[in-house]
Amino acid sequence: MSTRAATLAEPSEWPASLVEELNRCRHVAVLTGAGVSAESGIPTFRDAHTGMWARHDPMTLASPQGFEQDPETVWQWYQWRRQLIANNHPNAGHQALARLQGLVSELTLVTQNVDGFHQLAGSERVLELHGNIHRNICSVTGELIDAEWMQQHDGQRPPPSPHHPRGLARPDVVWFGEALDSSILEAAFTAASQCDLMLIVGTAGSVQPAASIPVMAKDHGAVLVEINPENSELTALADWRLAGPGTKWLPALVDKLAATH
DSSP: OOOOOEEESSGGGOOHHHHHHHHHOSEEEEEEOHHHHHTTTOOOTTTTSOGGGTTSOHHHHSSHHHHHHOHHHHHHHHHHHHHHHHTOOOOHHHHHHHHHTTTSSEEEEEESOOSOHHHHHTOOSEEETTEEEEEEEETTTOOEEOHHHHHHHOSSSOOBOSSOTTOBEEEEEOOTTOOOOHHHHHHHHHHHHHOSEEEEESOOSOSTTTTHHHHHHHHTTOEEEEEESSOOTTGGGOSEEEESOHHHHHHHHHHHHHHTO
């Protein structure tokens, strides 16, 4: 399908043809980015480096080298972020995507976010490209550390890992310089190659390899629908651009689709 480059500003402008395309889809894929979490009060990685954290180099707070040099500071940064997440909750966009899975034959949700809000809202098939901040792994072996064990050793310093004598507990998130989980990335690209339509929500499309997922979908003939307040590096690929946040457009999309079922 050729790119329409159609931009919609309000749900009242919703074209029937887009809902018809959703109704015809056998497989919908979704890629979400930091903008979706930002609507729940979770600052993007760049925006989070303010206040008491403004003086820290992001590489110090999100790299294996930074953790090795100053594990206590890195741990405290992630404890702060965990508390921030705990004080907030999924928004209407998260909830709409959870509803969407009951309205289409197959839905695969791929997220760059680490807060777990998609699952908390009820989404079931979620591929977490960058990990999950609520889990912890051994800094040496990469093995998952039992959550109950962590509750007994949680604090302002990273506890020793139960899996290796030189290891420490660290968040199960992908840091700068680290590779994404190959099985999760492969599943995301497989979904992109097989989907009929992809929703791209709240991502700037500047981080690889996530930014290549919509390209894969487009190359295999999928319709691309971008939901974002601003143009992104993926806008030129989109067949439809819904200008605004996910909390505005996703509930409207799901309501329209539900009305046709």
